[in-house]
Amino acid sequence: MSRIGKLPIxxxxxxxxxxxxxxxxxxxxxxxxxQSYSANVTVEVKDNQIVVTRNDETKDSNAxxxxxxxxxxxxxxxxxxxxxxxxxxxxxxxxxxxxxNKLVMNLGMSHPVEIVEEKGITLE
Numbered sequence: 583m584s585r586i587g588k589l590p591i592x593x594x595x596x597x598x599x600x601x602x603x604x605x606x607x608x609x610x611x612x613x614x615x616x617q618s619y620s621a622n623v624t625v626e627v628k629d630n631q632i633v634v635t636r637n638d639e640t641k642d643s644n645a646x647x648x649x650x651x652x653x654x655x656x657x658x659x660x661x662x663x664x665x666x667x668x669x670x671x672x673x674x675x676x677x678x679x680x681x682x683n684k685l686v687m688n689l690g691m692s693h694p695v696e697i698v699e700e701k702g703i704t705l706e
Contacts, residue, residue, distance in 0.1 A: 587647030590631040591655045594662050599632060601625050606632075606654055610661025617657060619650045632658075680705065 593599055597610040606625055607616045619625060622643040624635050634651040636643040671678060677688040683699040699705050 585648075587634055587636070587644070587649075587651045589651065590628075590633050591651065591658060593627070593630050593632060593658065597658060597662055599627055599658075601627065606657070608654070608657045608661050610658075612664045613661050615657040615661055617650070617653050620646050622646045623650055625650065625654070 597608060600607045600609075604621065605616055605618045607614065622637055622640070623646050624637060626633050626635070632654055634647055634654065636647040671687075671689075675688075675690055679686045679688075685697045685699075685705045687695045687697070689695060697705065
């Protein structure tokens with residue numbers, strides 16, 4: 583039994599979900615994403631939550647319930663917040679500084695490592 587698949591997905595404010603012809607479309611402030619899903623599962627919107635249920639008790643249906651639940655959850659997060667990636671630097675002797683549009687990292691090497699911001703990417 584899929585423990586992840588049974589969890590409902592909360593729909594945050596500003597995000598709309600449409601389900602038609604085995605396709606889930608999620609629209610938000612950042613983007614619009616669509617995902618088709620298998621006939622082994624049913625996707626419904628109930629009480630401002632998305633619920634993924636399986637149609638039978640086979641191993642394949644169990645796996646697809648968890649898969650499509652997580653894909654839809656990632657879509658909701660993506661259209662609301664967008665993609666972020668974070669780096670945590672721990673330890674003595676490591677230092678990061680932001681100089682203009684460059685990130686200068688002193689990581690114990692003989693020279694500092696510099697990363698320049700590209701268009702559409704911000705470093706904080």
